[in-house]
Amino acid sequence: MARVWKFGADIDTDQIVPGRYAPYMRPDADVGEAAFIEARPEFAKTAQPGDVIVALENFGCGSSREYAVEALRRRKVGAIFALSFARIFYRNALNLGIPLFEAPEIVEALQDGDEVTLDIPNGRLIRGQQVFQLPEIPPFARDILSAGGIIAYVRAYGRFPGEA
């Protein structure tokens, strides 16, 4: 079972990983340990692989820092559900292979601390007796995610998605 970590709107990348915790500033530290270190210290301490992040609008706004996504990847976040994502964060998450969904129904239903089972291959999220359908991922994004990220995609196909 995965735990749901619910957040509000406009969670900026300074909250996900403050700039002071960048790998540039702490080259010997694991940036995964800095995930939400100030905004949600409980997440930094206790989040488990497979846990799910749920947020309202504009998740990941602000800086282009990919290490915010890298920190979540290192924590093996199972998926991120939000009402919407900030542009650069969305792109960075796809590139690093973290599944992310604009999913109003799921965002509304899930509460912080819920225990869920995420079944991406079958497009389902299960909470107790309730089964939620995962929204369709746009083809361009799906191609990148199923390769395991943009680098794996480009290495496998020798081109960008959608490129002849």
Next chain:
Amino acid sequence: MGQTLSEQILSYAAGRTVRSGEFVVIEPDVVMSHDSLTPGIIKILRQELGVEKVKYPQRLVFSMDHVAPASTVGTADAQNLVRRFAQEQNIRLFDVGRGICHQVLVEEKIAMPGKVVIGSDSHSTSYGAVGAFGTGMGSTDVALAWATGRTWLRVPETFRIIVEGHFRLGVDAKDLALKLCREITIDGANYMAVEYHGLDWMPLAGRQTLASMAVEMGAKAGIVPPTGVIANEFPAPAWLCVDPEAVYAKTMKINLYELEPQVSIPHEVDNVADLSDVAGTKVSVVFLGTCTNGRYEDMRIAADILRGRRIASGVRLIVTPASSRELNRAAQDGTLSILLEAGATLTTPGCGMCMGRHQGTLGEDDICLSTANRNFKGRMGSPKAQIYLASPAVAAATALKGYIADPREL
């Protein structure tokens, strides 16, 4: 059917006519990265992509601005790694002291009208100040652009701002930028390009302030048409011009005669109020600098207010010029002396304390009035510190009084 500026620029780059909503793979003209992320991008290039040589070294630009000069052994070693890499691969590098990437690329005419500039920095929207399509990306995208010479983009829809009138005394481009964040909100232009029309009269510095803050509304790019007073210095290619037939996803009009000085309140950029609503708030630090407001013009505005006066006791005024050129301009005509005589502290040109890493990191009791572009919790240091954003004129008045003050009342 007409085209927006983004559609024109990305059509030219793609070699075919493209419309908003399409995906394109293009070769960016310029790929910028700074010291904060270039060491990591080198690692991705070598270790994850297995590539040693960048494809088009002449299109890459490195700058040393985020921690400049180095503040730790780690940042010093990382910077030296970047210097060696740049030398080996013949890549242009603007080293410590030269200034903020977004300022330097404009000064050096590397960012020019019609160019596509991608940068490892969200404020790469700044290049729209000279009519370029500038956009921020993460390290992996930049590493791929180094390796392949290419990147993918979704052609954005465009949010058109039509500006009417002129600023009244004590109001400037920063107030307009904050007012737009207030009206459009922090994600109101997400995935879109913003075009700012009606600003042929606006000098370069103001355009840079506006374009740098396009990303604070979520925008992918923020473009001021490169016409009017900057046209001689930044000539546009013949194919780039505002097309009366272009289709805009949204349009908003704003009248500058009605604009009051604006202040963004902790901890979100679009949490903006009229200055009069927050005047009197005590501060401990005033920061004048960044890609948004660290230019000569900004220092000049502050100097005109501070001439012959001293800042309030108990307040630190930290001035970080956006570049060595801007610092030198301020030194040559006495602007700098006025600031120093008023009690300002001068730091190395660069990003300074904007990211809370050095040169004035905030402690938990600090309340800062900053001319920067972000006031997120923890952005400049302690998550308990409070950051207000405002124009250089409000910053100078605030430094003088020790509380948020109206420059028009001095």
